[in-house]
Amino acid sequence: MLIKKSADIKSSEITDQKVYLNRRLFMRGAILAGSVTATGLLYRKLNPPPAIVEERPKIAGLVKPPSDEAIRAGFKVNEPLTSFADITNYNNFYEFSTEKRSVAEEARGFVTRPWAVEVGGLVGKPKVFDLDDLLKLAPQEERIYRHRCVEGWSMVIPWVGFPIAALLKQVEPLSSARFVAFQTLLDPKRMPNQNTGVLDWPYVEGLRVDEALNPLAILATGMYGQTMPPQDGAPIRLVVPWKYGFKSIKSIVKIMLVSNQPPTTWNIESPNEYGFYSNVNPNVDHPRWSQRMEHRIGEFGSRPTLLFNGYADQVGHLYEGMDLRANY
Numbered sequence: 380m381l382i383k384k385s386a387d388i389k390s391s392e393i394t395d396q397k398v399y400l401n402r403r404l405f406m407r408g409a410i411l412a413g414s415v416t417a418t419g420l421l422y423r424k425l426n427p428p429p430a431i432v433e434e435r436p437k438i439a440g441l442v443k444p445p446s447d448e449a450i451r452a453g454f455k456v457n458e459p460l461t462s463f464a465d466i467t468n469y470n471n472f473y474e475f476s477t478e479k480r481s482v483a484e485e486a487r488g489f490v491t492r493p494w495a496v497e498v499g500g501l502v503g504k505p506k507v508f509d510l511d512d513l514l515k516l517a518p519q520e521e522r523i524y525r526h527r528c529v530e531g532w533s534m535v536i537p538w539v540g541f542p543i544a545a546l547l548k549q550v551e552p553l554s555s556a557r558f559v560a561f562q563t564l565l566d567p568k569r570m571p572n573q574n575t576g577v578l579d580w581p582y583v584e585g586l587r588v589d590e591a592l593n594p595l596a597i598l599a600t601g602m603y604g605q606t607m608p609p610q611d612g613a614p615i616r617l618v619v620p621w622k623y624g625f626k627s628i629k630s631i632v633k634i635m636l637v638s639n640q641p642p643t644t645w646n647i648e649s650p651n652e653y654g655f656y657s658n659v660n661p662n663v664d665h666p667r668w669s670q671r672m673e674h675r676i677g678e679f680g681s682r683p684t685l686l687f688n689g690y691a692d693q694v695g696h697l698y699e700g701m702d703l704r705a706n707y
């Protein structure tokens with residue numbers, strides 16, 4: 380994962396799935412020959428807890444735009460969906476756990492009502508929105524997006540949400556506002572891993588205002604037609620599908636319009652590895668691994684990673700004239 384030094388990266392995260400599976404079989408063989416205690420530890424490592432699959436309340440009045448229109452706009456990827464079980468049991472959410480397969484268990488029961496999101500800064504009409512206000516701001520739309528984590532794995536996720544543009548319109552940004560700064564809840568009682576120093580809390584992220592206004596950038600309130608599971612960022616999280624997954628900040632409580640580029644969590648953590656832009660780009664390697672290919676969760680092997688995660692037609696113009704290598 381992001382903060383792990385190379386020696387700690389799980390083989391499943393970086394090796395081809397087939398190689399990984401072969402290694403798994405080999406390791407199983409090794410268990411039979413091993414001592415009893417080592418066997419127990421290895422057994423837990425190789426057999427993670429069974430997936431938790433919990434149905435959530437359905438989202439009312441979900442809008443699904445006509446298919447061909449949605450595909451043209453980039454609102455709907457024409458690729459098989461990643462399973463609900465995988466999307467809800469293979470998570471990065473460091474406030475709960477740094478182990479992707481433990482997040483669901485640790486986040487279980489996370490209370491997200493009532494929930495308020497403060498929107499302010501360089502705006503004409505600052506306001507604290509209750510979750511219900513946000514749900515009424517705009518129709519809840521289905522958006523089927525690719526999700527590419529900087530670690531090299533990807534998914535296809537049927538989000539439910541609405542454009543950030545709809546929210547920004549409400550608060551009337553001033554012309555001096557050039558960036559949008561987002562903040563996750565800070566509450567170590569409810570987010571137990573905030574008691575550790577694994578990241579600088581609260582998790583913060585940012586976009587340029589024109590990026591935030593792009594129709595692909597949404598605030599997601601659910602997925603698979605249901606309200607957002609805790610492990611995926613309940614009750615509301617950002618989704619910017621052309622950027623690496625860590626830009627899509629979860630469980631947001633604060634959105635500020637600002638004049639200068641705001642600090643962002645992974646950039647604070649490791650500035651030469653994670654830049655402010657973090658647009659998906661197969662031509663710019665991470666200092667510790669290549670970004671040319673990705674492993675789609677639920678599939679075998681790997682596939683090429685696409686520039687802007689396949690959304691170049693929709694967002695390429697935002698970066699015209701910019702050096703994408705310098706602005707990583």
Ligand SMILES: Nc1nc2c(c(=O)[nH]1)N[C@H]1C(S)=C(S)[C@@H](COP(=O)(O)O)O[C@H]1N2
Nearest residue numbers: 470471472473528563582611624625627629
């Ligand atoms: N607050 C917060 N937001 C976060 C993260 C996190 O640890 N904390 N992880 C990021 C990373 S690295 C990814 S890949 C996505 C994962 O989203 P998912 O678990 O819904 O697939 O959330 C992003 N948003």
Ligand SMILES: [Mo]
Nearest residue numbers: 528529624625
């Ligand atoms: Mo990620």
